[in-house]
Amino acid sequence: MQISVNGEEMEVSPGFTIGNLLKLLDLTPERLAVEKNGMVISRKLLTETTLEEGDKLEIVKAIGGG
Numbered sequence: 466m467q468i469s470v471n472g473e474e475m476e477v478s479p480g481f482t483i484g485n486l487l488k489l490l491d492l493t494p495e496r497l498a499v500e501k502n503g504m505v506i507s508r509k510l511l512t513e514t515t516l517e518e519g520d521k522l523e524i525v526k527a528i529g530g531g
Contacts (some may be wrong), residue, residue, distance in 0.1 A: 466517070467515065468518075482514055484512035499524050500525075501520055503521075
C-alpha cells in the first residue's frame with residue numbers, strides 16, 4: 466500500500482505500524498515528532514498506530530543546540 470513520508474511516496478505492507486516504519490528508516494523515536502494526516506502521534510502510540518493506504522506522515526528530528 467502507498468503512503469507518503471515527508472513528501473516522498475513509499476510502499477509498505479498492510480498492518481505496518483509507525484514503529485515498523487521508524488525501524489525500516491533506521492530512526493529512533495526518542496528525538497522525533499511524528500505527524501499522521503495532520504495529527505501529532507504520541508510516542509507511546511507509535512508502535513500501535515497502524516498505517517493505512519494514502520496516509521501522509523511528516524517525521525521531524527529534534528536538534529539541540531546552544
